Amino acid sequence: xxxxxxxxxxxxxxxxxxxxxxxxxxxxxxxxxxxxxxxxxxxxxxxxxxxxxxxxxxxxxxxxxxxxxxxxxxxxxxxxxxxxxxxxxxxxxxxxxxxxxxxxxxxxxxxxxxxxxxxxxxxxxxxxxxxxxxxxxxxxxxxxxxxxxxxxxxxxxxxxxxxxxxxxxxxxxxxxxxxxxxxxxxxxxxxxxxxxxxxxxxxxxxxxxxxxxxxxxxxxxxxxxxxxxxxxxxxxxxxxxxxxxxxxxxxxxxxxxxxxxxxxxxxxxxxxxxxxxxxxxxxxxxxxxxxxxxxxxxxxxxxxxxxxxxxxxxxxxxxxxxxxxxxxxxxxxxxxxxxxxxxxxxxxxxxxxxxxxxxxxxxxxxxxxxxxxxxxxxxxxxxxxxxxxxxxxxxxxxxxxxxxxxxxxxxxxxxxxxxxxxxxxxxxxxxxxxxxxxxxxxxxxxxxxxxxxxxxxxxxxxxxxxxxxxxxxx
Ligand code: GLU
Numbered sequence: 492x493x494x495x496x497x498x499x500x501x502x503x504x505x506x507x508x509x510x511x512x513x514x515x516x517x518x519x520x521x522x523x524x525x526x527x528x529x530x531x532x533x534x535x536x537x538x539x540x541x542x543x544x545x546x547x548x549x550x551x552x553x554x555x556x557x558x559x560x561x562x563x564x565x566x567x568x569x570x571x572x573x574x575x576x577x578x579x580x581x582x583x584x585x586x587x588x589x590x591x592x593x594x595x596x597x598x599x600x601x602x603x604x605x606x607x608x609x610x611x612x613x614x615x616x617x618x619x620x621x622x623x624x625x626x627x628x629x630x631x632x633x634x635x636x637x638x639x640x641x642x643x644x645x646x647x648x649x650x651x652x653x654x655x656x657x658x659x660x661x662x663x664x665x666x667x668x669x670x671x672x673x674x675x676x677x678x679x680x681x682x683x684x685x686x687x688x689x690x691x692x693x694x695x696x697x698x699x700x701x702x703x704x705x706x707x708x709x710x711x712x713x714x715x716x717x718x719x720x721x722x723x724x725x726x727x728x729x730x731x732x733x734x735x736x737x738x739x740x741x742x743x744x745x746x747x748x749x750x751x752x753x754x755x756x757x758x759x760x761x762x763x764x765x766x767x768x769x770x771x772x773x774x775x776x777x778x779x780x781x782x783x784x785x786x787x788x789x790x791x792x793x794x795x796x797x798x799x800x801x802x803x804x805x806x807x808x809x810x811x812x813x814x815x816x817x818x819x820x821x822x823x824x825x826x827x828x829x830x831x832x833x834x835x836x837x838x839x840x841x842x843x844x845x846x847x848x849x850x851x852x853x854x855x856x857x858x859x860x861x862x863x864x865x866x867x868x869x870x871x872x873x874x875x876x877x878x879x880x881x882x883x884x885x886x887x888x889x890x891x892x893x894x895x896x897x898x899x900x901x902x903x904x905x906x907x908x909x910x911x912x913x914x915x916x917x918x919x920x921x922x923x924x925x926x927x928x929x930x931x932x933x934x935x936x937x938x939x940x941x942x943x944x945x946x947x948x949x950x951x952x953x954x955x956x957x958x959x960x961x962x963x964x965x
Contacts, residue, residue, distance in 0.1 A: 496528025498690045499683070500554075500561065501568075503535045504546035507740030508553035510792070511694060511724050511732070514758040518721060519692050520559045521759070521780040531686055532561035535568045537678055542569075553741035557751050566686060568678050575673035578681050578711070579634050579666050587710035588666055590632035591618040592625075611660045619663065634667035636710060644702045649719040649782040651695065656702045664703055676700065680707045688716050692782070695720035719782045722762055725789040737792040746823040748856030749797065750816065753804035757797045762790035770803065802854035810846035813859065814839060820856045830860060833867035841866045845949045848941030865935035866949065871961045878932040882962060886929040891963035892919075893926060894956060903952040905944040912944075933962040 498519040502512050516530075523530040534550070536542040554561070582588035593601075597617065605613035619637060626632065644656045666677040673681075679700075683691065691701075698720045708715045726736035744754055756771055764786070765771075765779040805813065818834060821827035834842075842849075842863055853859040865872075874882065896915045900907050916926045927943045934946050934955060947955055 494687075494689050496523055496526035496689050497531060497687050498523045498528065498692055499531040499533055499686060499688050500559075501533040501535050501679070501682075501693070502550050503538065503541075504543060504550060505538060505541040506546055507742060508550045509740055510737060510744070510758070512550075513553065513557060513559075513741050513754070514724065514761055515693055515721065516554060516559050517557070517755060517758050518719075518763070518780075518785075519690075521777055522690060522692060522782065523562075524777045525780050528689075529562035530559075531563060531566065531688070533566040533568060533682060533686065535675070535678070537568050537572075537673065537675060539569070549740060549742060556745055557741065557755060559755075566682065568682060571678065571682055571685070572673055574685065575678050575681050576667065576671065579673070579677065582636075582666070582710060583634065585710075587637050588634050589619060589621075589637055590623065590626070591635045591663075591665075592627055592630045592632045593617050594630075612662050614662045616663070631669040631671075633665045633669050635663040635665055636707060638663050638706050638710075644705050646698075646701050646705060646715075646718050648698070648701070649717060650722075650785045651698065651720050651787060654698065654702075656699075661702060661706065664706075666707070676703050677707060680704050680711075680713075683716060684708075684711075684713050690717045690719065690782075692719040692721065695722050719785065721785055722787060722789045724761055724792050727791050727793055729789070729791065732792055737794060737797075742823070745820065748820055748824075748858065748860075749801050750804045750808065750856070753797070753801040756804070757800050761792070762786055769800070798854045805850050805853050805856070805859065808850065810843055810850070813846055813850060813856075814842050817842065817856055817859055817863070821860070824857065830867060833869075838866055841949050841951075845941060845945060848945045851941075862940070865937070865940060865946065868936065870957060872933075872936040872958060874932065874936045874962075875938070878936055878938050881929055881932045881938065884964070886932075887962060887964040889926070890929050890933050890959055891965055893930060894959040894963055897947075897952075897959070898956060900952070903948070905942075905948040908947040909944045929962075930959075933959050 500516040500519050502508065520530045522528075532554070534547055536547070551565070579588060583590070601615050601617075602613050604615070605611070614635070618632075618635075638661055639658045642658050644658055644661065646654045648654055664676055665674050667673055701718050701720065705715055724732050726732050732738040741754075752773070755773070755776070759771060759776050759780070760769065762785055763780065764784065768779075771779070808816075818831065821831040845863065845866060849859055849862050853862060893912070893915055896911055897908060900911045912926060912930075913923065916923050928938070931940050931943050931946070932938065934940075934943075934950060940946055950958070
């Protein structure tokens with residue numbers, strides 16, 4: 492019988508949930524879903540100095556926003572410290588670990604010597620086989636793993652393939668510090684084992700840790716989970732991902748107006764592929780995802796691609812959910828509160844009505860908010876400089892005449908206002924465009940907007956006539 496799949500996402504809460512972490516979470520989530528398993532969440536908060544509650548909140552918030560839910564309760568690594576110490580006691584009793592009383596000076600000397608001799612294994616085995624009765628009084632020992640001195644440590648990685656380390660290059664690593672606190676390397680192994688993790692999927696910056704962790708698994712007689720180390724995300728030029736190139740927290744993507752579904756779709760394609768397919772629904776992603784299809788070379792982050800994908804998701808999103816997302820994002824952007832203050836039942840209904848036209852052009856929710864500005868604007872409307880140029884003495888006169896014509900329309904809709912405008916243009920020997928542009932400027936303050944008849948319909952008779960009056964002159 493094969494074990495049910497259990498993956499885990501194990502961020503350290505020392506900073507926000509960055510984009511690479513979000514991709515790791517997504518891969519773990521997808522794999523668990525595909526195999527009908529579980530994804531657990533473990534907050535690795537053993538570094539008490541650098542872990543913060545704000546970072547924990549940002550991680551939980553980011554995962555929820557991306558709709559990457561975890562199974563069961565969140566596990567906090569620090570809470571397991573007693574269990575970690577208990578495992579070390581067992582190892583001491585079994586002789587697979589030992590107490591090391593080396594002083595800071597002795598360790599520094601060992602490092603110097605190893606460096607001079609070009610060795611990566613620096614610990615010279617000083618306390619490895621020494622009689623504990625030699626222990627100096629008053630010194631708090633560390634506990635080290637009695638790692639194999641010869642042979643190889645091998646990881647059969649699902650992404651990297653077979654990776655081999657020579658044991659004589661690997662040190663007897665510290666499991667417990669002098670103050671009794673467990674090291675990260677030990678904590679990860681014990682927690683993964685206790686949580687029943689079957690698949691470890693994480694960034695390839697942890698590959699060397701996998702070798703060290705394998706030695707701890709071996710010492711404990713535990714079975715190593717399946718390992719997958721995914722290449723990191725680089726900048727568009729192949730260099731380390733910089734802030735400018737997208738090394739930002741998930742919260743920053745939310746505030747830039749990206750949709751969670753678009754970001755998931757973008758992230759899944761970073762380093763993983765399924766033929767030429769670019770667009771994946773969540774179901775398709777789960778269906779197609781697999782570990783061996785992850786590439787071994789670093790993925791490159793490309794903002795333009797993300798934007799285009801986001802535009803696709805906006806065009807295909809349903810209007811009501813766009814209104815909801817638009818209102819939601821206002822909480823995360825500067826001046827968002829000012830815009831939110833303009834949203835009420837009337838304007839919300841107008842946003843919904845205008846959405847089919849608005850969503851055609853927007854690549855982000857911020858662009859959507861910007862182009863919906865005419866709905867939320869107060870009279871007299873601020874007129875953009877480019878639009879101001881359209882308002883001449885002649886066009887203002889035209890606006891007055893057009894207003895009079897539109898005033899006769901009683902049953903107000905896109906169709907009836909269109910008919911009135913066409914009749915007006917014909918009567919005055921004008922092209923429709925020559926009438927539509929001054930009208931657009933007077934109604935939206937801009938030279939571009941959704942279709943003018945939709946604008947008329949969305950704003951309604953009274954508001955349109957008032958806005959036209961504001962710009963008209965005899
Ligand atoms: N806590 C580690 C990190 O944030 C991940 C450890 C792991 O996945 O094994 O990089």
